[in-house]
Every structure is written in C-alpha cells, then in structure tokens.
Amino acid sequence: ETLRVGMECTYAPFNYKTADGELAGYDVDVAKGVAKIIGAEFEYVCQEWDGMIPALLANKFDLIIASMSITEKRMQKIDFSGPYRFSTGQVLGARKKPMELFDDAGNPIADNFKGLKVGLERATTYASWFEEKLPGADVVLYDNSESVYLDLQNGRVDIIMTNPMKAHLKFLSKEDGAGFEFKGPVVDEVEYFGVGVGIGLRKGQDELKEKLNGALKDLINSGDLESYAKKIFPFKLHKDEWGQ
Amino acid sequence: MDVLNGWWDDYFWGAVIVAKVFIASLSLMIIFGLLGAAAKLSDNRLAQKIGGAYTVIFRGTPEILVILLLYFGSAIALTALVQLFNPEVRFVDVPPFWAGTIAIALIVGSYATETFRGAFLGVNPGSIEAARALGMSPLQTFFYIRIPEMWRIALPPFGNHMLSLIKDTALISIIGLNETMFVAKQAITVTGKPFTMYIVVGLIYLGFSTIITLTVMGIEKYGNRTTVGAQ
Amino acid sequence: MSDNPTRPLIEMAAVSKFFGDFQALRNIDLVVHKGERIVVCGPSGSGKSTLIRCINRLEKHNEGIITIDGIELTDKVADIDAVRREVGMVFQSFNLFPHMSIIKNLMIAQQLVRKTPKKEAREIAMHYLQRVKIPEQAEKYPIQLSGGQQQRVAIARALCMKPKIILFDEPTSALDPEMINEVLDVMVDLADEGMTMICVTHEMGFARSVADRIIFMDEGEIIEQASPADFFDNPENERTSAFLDQILKH
Amino acid sequence: MSDNPTRPLIEMAAVSKFFGDFQALRNIDLVVHKGERIVVCGPSGSGKSTLIRCINRLEKHNEGIITIDGIELTDKVADIDAVRREVGMVFQSFNLFPHMSIIKNLMIAQQLVRKTPKKEAREIAMHYLQRVKIPEQAEKYPIQLSGGQQQRVAIARALCMKPKIILFDEPTSALDPEMINEVLDVMVDLADEGMTMICVTHEMGFARSVADRIIFMDEGEIIEQASPADFFDNPENERTSAFLDQILKH
Amino acid sequence: MSFDLNLVLESLPQMLAGFGITLKLLLVSGSLGLVLAIVLLLMRMSGKFYLDWLAQIYIYVFRGTPILVQIFIIYYGLPQFEAVRDSVFWSILREPTGCAILALTLNTGAYVSEILRGGVLGVDKGLLEAGSALGMSARHKLIYITTPLATRLALPAYSNDVISLLKSTALASTITIADMTGIARTIVADTYAPYEVFISLAIVYMIFTLAIQKLFGLFERYLSRHTRRED
C-alpha cells in the first residue's frame, strides 16, 4: 500500500531537503519509522504550509507529517494521531532592543507589544495565539517560516514567534542569529498549541488512525523516537507517557 | 558562489521540470487556443458563449488564483465526473505536475484564443476564394490555405505567449512542484542566501526566454522568405 | 460533361441576386457560347463582379436559373465542384497563395482537386508558366514578383486546371501602367486560341480589339449588349454614352 | 528672401543621390524660374519622386548643389526650415493628419511654423478651402471625405503656407477615375494663376494643356526636356518614344 | 463537497477590505511604470547607441524573467547585503508595499515601453513627411503628430498590460501584503475552504478587469473619433 505524505520540505530541522536532494529531519525520520512499522510505502509531497489542510482535504495526499500541532480548530476539519513531539512557541527579538513582553506568571503584557511589528507564519498555532491573546498586535503574515526569520534579520519585523527548538538550533546558534535572543518564556497552552504535534489524516479513517497510533507508540517505547531527536538536539522532544 | 556548491544539480533538475511543464503546457495551450478560437468563430451561439466565457474568465483572473483553484479543485471535479459513470471509484488524483501544467495552459490558452481568432480572420479572403474557385473543398482549403496562412500571422504574438508560458511556470512552485523556484526556497532554508538563490532562478529563466526568443526569430525568418521581396 | 456544340456553355435566365435588402443583380439573361469572348463594363457597384462570381458560385444567386455546360447550379456540392472544375477565375488582386512558391501555387489544385500525380502536375505547371513567359520565376514566392508577373501566374494557375471557361474580374486594375500590357498580351493570346472568356475590364482598347460582344451593366441590370463597333460608335442607351464619355475623357 | 525676378527659383547643378550603393539620381541639372509649370514623367523607379523630394530636402542629396530662391540646401536646420516654408508639397497618398479635422489640418502648420494667430489662421484656411470648393467640409475628419476631396484638402493645406513653389508627386494616382478630374481642375486653376509648380504625373492630357516644359526621366537621369508640343510629337530620345507608346497605348 | 454560500457572503466583505491596497498597487506602479516606459522609449529613440543598448538590456532582462522572481529578489534578496540595508533606499525596501511597487513598476515599465514603441513605429511615415514639408520642427511633429497617433495605436495593447498589472498585484500577497489575495489566503488558512474563497475572489478580479476594459474602451472611442466615417 502506498500513502502520500504532505510536508513543507522547507522547515529545517524538522523537514527539509539537503543539498543532495534528500529529505531529512525529525518529521521525516518519524515518517520513515511509521512506514516501516505499518508496512506501507510512503511517497512525499511538498506543499506550502497555508495550503496543507486544504490539500489533504482535496486528496492531494493522505497524511500530514509536517510538525502540525493537534489543535481543536484543526480537529474540526481533520483527524490526528496521538502526539509525537512537543508543541511550543517562543518570542524572539533583537538583543540590543530591550523589551519586557511577559509578566512573571508568563502572561503577555499587551501594552508592551504596542509599536512592535510581529512576524508570524500564516495558519500556524503562533498566529492563532496572537489573534486570541493580543488581538491588537501589528501582525505580518508569511507563507513559510524561513521568510519570517529572514525578515527578522532584515529588521522588517521586530519580533517573531516561532518554534524554540528550531530557533535555537538553526538561528540563535549561528552567525546570522547572533544579535537575537528569546524575549520571553516558552508558551505551550494546550488550547492553542494542543497536546503536541501529530500526524494529520482525513476524518473517518479510524483503522488507519489506530495503525498510526500503534506505530508511534512503538517508536516511543523502542527508544527510536528519542534517537531521532538526539540526532539534532541534546534532549528528546516527547513525553514517555505518550507511549502508554 | 561557494554557497551554491551542492545545489547545482538541484537547479538542473528543477530546470528540467520547468522544461517538461513548458513542453506539456505548450501542447495543451495550442489545443485550448485552437478550440477557443474555433468556438468563438463558429456560427453556434452556445459555442460562441462558451468561448467568450473562457477568455473572460482566464484573462481576468490572477494566475496564482487559477493555479490554486485548479490544484485544489481539479481532483474533486474529476472525481465527481468519473463517479457519474462509475460510482465505485473513490478518488481520481491529478498530480501537481498536471494540475500546474493544465492551469497555465488554460491561462495562456485564453490569450492564444484571441491570437488565433484574429489570425484566422486575418487570412486574405481572396486566397480562400481563389482556392474555392480552383475547386478545392472546404476541408482542403482549411488545411492547405487557411492554417498555413493563419500560422504566419499568429507566430509573432504566439512567441510572446510562449514567453508568458515559461514565466508562468515559476508560479507553480506554490503547489510544491520541485522546479527551480522551489529549489531556491529549499536552498535558502539551508544557506540563508536568498539573493544568490533567486538570482540563479532569474538567470535560468533568462536562458529559457532567450532560447524561445531565438527559436521564434528563426522560425519567423524562415517563414518570412515568402513575405520579403528578395529580388 | 460532353461537348455539345450547339448547347451554350453558360445560360443565365432571369437571375437575381440580393445582399440583404439590396438587389445587386436584376433579372439577368445571358447566353455565352463556346469560344465567345465577352467584355463586361459599367460603373462601380453596377454588379459586374457579382455577375461573374455567380457563374462559379462564389456567390449564390437567389432567383432564376444558371446552367453551366448543362449543369444547373444548385446547392448540390458535387455539381458545384464539377462546375468549378470547368470554370477558371482570375481576380483583380491576383490572390496567389502567399505561403507557396509559384510552382506550388500552380500544382496544389491539380494535385488536390484533379488528383494529378506530382510529376505530371509539375510538367503542366511549367508548361503554362512558359505560356505566360515567366518559367524562370517558378521557385520564387509571389511577393517576390511584380504585379504584372503575379497576375500572369494567376492566369497560368487557372489554365492549369484546363477550364472550359475563364472569368476575369478586372485583372489589370491593380497593376501599374507598364504592367497592364504584359497581362493584356497574355489575355489576347488566350482569346486568339479560342478560349471562352468573360472579362470585366475597363481597358477599352482590349475590348475593342478582342471582344465578340460588350455588355454594359448599371444598377444590377444589363443595359446594353453589342458588338464593339456598335458599342463604341452607336451606343443605344444614354447611360452607356455617359459612361463612355467619363472613362474615355482622360 | 527677396524676389529677384531674374534669379531662378530652383537651381540644381550636378545633383546625385545614392541609396546605399544604388544611385537614384545621376548628375541632375535643372533650372526653374518663377511661374514655370514643369511636368516630370518617366517609368517607375526612374527617380521622379526622389528628384522632387530632394527639392524640399525630404531626401538629402549626396553630390551637387541645390539652391532654392537663393538659399543653398545644406545641413543647416535654419536654412532647411526657411526653404520648406517656401516650398509646398502634395503627396500621392494625401497624408492628411487623420486625428485632426480638416480645418485643423489647414491651421496647424500656420500656427506652429508661421506663428499666425488662431483667428487669422482659420480665415486663411477657410479661404483656401473655398478655393478648392469644399468649405462645407471644414469640420469633418479626413476619413469622412472622398479621395478626391482629401487630395483637394492636401492642396489647400500646402497653399495655406503661401509657398512660392508647389511640388506634386503623382497627386492623382491614388484616386478613382471619377475623382481625378476634380483634382486636376484645381491644379489647372493654380497653374492659370501663375503658381510655380513641379508636378510628377502621368496625366498626359494635363501635361499637354498646362505644362511649360515636360521633363522625362529614366534610371535617375533627365533624358529629355521639351515643350509639350515637341515632347509628344517629336520626342528626341527613343526611350521617350517607347515610354509614350506604353502609356498612350490604352 | 458542497459549496458554502454563507462563507462567500462572510468572506467577501473581508476580502474587499484589501481592494484599496490592490488599487493603490495598480495605480502607483501603473503610473510610475508609464513614466519609466517613456524614459526607456526615449533612450531607445535617442540615436545614442549606449542609451539604446542600456534600455534594450533592461527590457530584455525584465521581460525575460518571471515577475515572481523579480519580487522575491527585491524583497528577500536585496536585504542580503548590508549595504542595501544601510542605504537611503532601505526606507522604501523595508516596506513590503515599497518592494511590491518597485518590482511591479520595473516590470511593467519594460513591457509598456515596448508597447509604446510599437505605437510610435506604427505612425504612418508619410504624415511625418507631410509635417516636414509644411516646415514643422522635430519637436512639433513629436507633440502634434507622433504622440496623439501613437497613443491611439498603443492603447489596446496598453489596456491589456494594465490588466496584466492588476493580476500581478496578486503576487504581492507572497511578500506579506494584505491585498485582496493576501486576505483571501489568510481566510483560506483559517477556514480551510479554498474554493468558496478563491472563486469569489476570482469573480471580484474579473469584475475589476471588465471595468478597466470598459474604461479603456471609452477612452479608445474618444481617441478614435477621427477614424469613424459617420458622426
């Protein structure tokens, strides 16, 4: 059986193409692991983020394995497997601009966001979070995450909200990101960020969903999932209890 | 230039995809254009209306919308169509290659419709009468007189349509085809050098445009031997 | 079609032709026998072109009967094709096929319509190119020829189909003065060989020396039919004399 | 420019003109005095148009000297402008400005070149429109006029600039037979009033009755210059007689 | 798949909120592009080979590469260089609207200058000769003969280019601009309903296109009053 898997292909280090043209990253490893366990052939389709769910619904592919968080809103349209990665967000800004955006309890201080241009990727958990929590913020929407980073560097936006793991690995630790730092705590409220990142599929495919869940649990329990994370980060990206 | 190390082959294969899309959509575009022109020139009111609607819709809608709509919509529409005949079929897929190819062929075909229509009208009616007076049948007249003369008139604007076609291929990166624009996005993710990466794309397209322009010029020159006095 | 020497080649009886409400031909009666040379003249818009275009059915007449060599012109496609094979036509604006070489212009209809084999078609074509004295132009394209040469090619093209009748619609009026004679010479030759021809022209010198009969039209009617001598020297109708005054003035 | 009655208006001495390698004019000598009416004829391509276009420097000659009313034609812009103000020209294809009404066609150059005030320019324009007998067409656009009327407007437009010399390049050859006379009549009037004119035409009737001198050109040379009587009845050169035979044959 | 009409009714007003931006992009880059086109045309007609060549190369490059690539190079590519970010132009390039207008202007300028050149070349040479013969200066001929006639000749092609420009403004959505298309894409991202949103947007663009055509049609009629035989 062949299943088609949608992903962005430009979201390092989770899913991207290397100069050799190979797909690589955490999501890709998860996909390969799952494929092996459920005994299916996976075929990968690259898709811009904002069209991901419409494309799934239009049968352009059968699964989304693209670091997509399991949120209530998305679950109205599609189904998800159980989680296989934390889903969090964190605000990033220039070192030389001091700003106090969150209080001690970790809640955003709306007034302090005034006058700041916020770069976000369209149709992401970050965008929903800003829309709900800081409805007055001056938000600029991008088609992919790479552009968000580019414009932060270029100074077209003042802050961005992004995946902290990606930010740390691909940006802050590099020359390009030297002048930037996190400007607040990790945010992971379940209403916006969901229980974590899962595999998306069309509704009404419970059998497939069960298979996917089983496979993910196997990956967690066998320690494979942890090894995927450790190829990239010094820590794992999931909770062991997800394997129960 | 070092940043490009390792990406050349990706660009190459991206360019190959651009070329494939171009060739496939060129053939389709000619068909759509001829059908559209035939519909608009026909005596049948319904055909005229359909031809008219075709040009209005595809010339009046931004390319990017057409591509997105066709990408998301084509499979659904086709499935519905096929299910009419065979309810067993659960799903018909249109791969992004074909969705993109058909989308740009439809867009540029709507321009070609007008070009072909004008060119058919531009054929000297005297030539057609002469052919009929010599006893040639309408069909013979169509293939031996009308088409070749129409083509001569249509060629220069048709060259421009080919250029639009090649450039529109850049838009289908939006639906994730692995062409040069998409290669650039991937490369930027890894290298963080957008200027360099997009300039390469620009140069590749400039190359394609040049080849097309030179080809059309060559054909025109060949065709013009019959319109330029050479005594 | 058999050659019946007594039957006229062209018979038009009470023919009328309308463009919408406008009547371009009124009640035309005309009989042309084999070997006759007819010149048609008359003011612009009088229906001369329409008359000869009805003869090979480039226009459909609305009333009356047209019979060509025994075949009545109706909507029957086979009949029309048969008639067109017997009737050659030469247009004012030559109407050579611009995308074909001269020789190809002469061959194409033979090959498609008469199914003549290519080699033979080429021989026939070269024969008639010699007739009109420009065999050396065979491989050129129409645009590369002068107007007079183009018109001679157009005549050769019509002759290649070996028609029984040849129609000319102002064949010299698009030509420069110097080239008119080239073409008239070819037409005089044809006339001398006994070709049946109907020629719309205002070349009165040609009419006087070649025509058996001159037909004068005005407002869709045939006003006068006469031999050249009578026509020029004793026109019966005053419209005819007014017209002759006009065109002979300069 | 002063009017010196003895000095010729136009003097061409040993003028040659090349288009690339091709020599369109060979060693032309021509003198035209005030009030003279010259007709130029000759076969197509013989250089007639080139000759008169050199006179108002629409073409630049390569060798020899052209002097118009005492001003030598060189690259000096001021001189060219001065000459063009004295020389009117009427083209074969009328060349009226299609986007301007007739009256505007007649006024524009007066206003721009002569700086004539608008009101006066309009009066002059109406005067010449009356001269060519179509004052009622003043507000129309060129396309709404017949060819003959357009050519008369073109003549009026040239006259509005009150030129000393007027050049005609086959002014009737783009016209239908019926309209030729309208235009010739206007030209005859002009001639009768003593306007200096050079006219390229093949209207031999006009030439015979109006010209003081007929110039015959061939292959860029002036082959013969003669009074009409001599030209038609005793042509010296055999090329001239051959040409006359050609154009008088029909 | 059912078509959700309510969604259309809800999203249309939201999308129309982006109309102002679309219109602004069209008008500003349209007029700047026209100015650029005239400058390029004058360069080409200057008779100075270096100006002519410069203009030709410019036109060649901008007509030979996709507008999307041009937009990306300007928006994402140029800031790759520190020098650009430190220059005075940064105040324009910093803003996505500035980048979009710049890209659209540079692109349309190249196309329009060729259209205008076509118009100028189409002016009957005989009329210019008539002007010379009447003693009009080069400047007079340019103002009173060439310009009005060339304008009339170039107008149909120009109106097509304005429509292309309108459609190209949709690409501004790829660089964060919330024009009609940008808003539509956000709505799709929220509602996951591409058909309803994109189809209704397509209709809005089509109406806009037809309005432009109508406007130019009227203008053309006005300019062509001298080509009608009857009043």
Ligand SMILES: Nc1ncnc2c1ncn2[C@@H]1O[C@H](COP(=O)(O)OP(=O)(O)OP(=O)(O)O)[C@@H](O)[C@H]1O
């Ligand atoms: N297709 C047509 N539709 C409408 N009217 C036509 C058509 N063809 C010819 N006519 C009209 O029929 C009349 C006769 O036309 P025809 O061409 O036979 O005249 P003609 O005698 O050949 O004139 P000319 O000397 O100008 O060629 C004219 O008034 C013309 O306007």
Ligand SMILES: Nc1ncnc2c1ncn2[C@@H]1O[C@H](COP(=O)(O)OP(=O)(O)OP(=O)(O)O)[C@@H](O)[C@H]1O
């Ligand atoms: N701009 C040009 N470039 C090259 N050759 C030219 C040009 N203008 C005219 N000629 C050539 O110069 C010769 C003389 O041309 P000209 O127009 O003066 O002839 P003409 O006597 O007026 O002929 P016609 O009766 O056909 O008008 C012709 O052979 C023509 O081909």
Ligand SMILES: [Mg+2]
């Ligand atoms: Mg006729």
Ligand SMILES: [Mg+2]
């Ligand atoms: Mg001439």
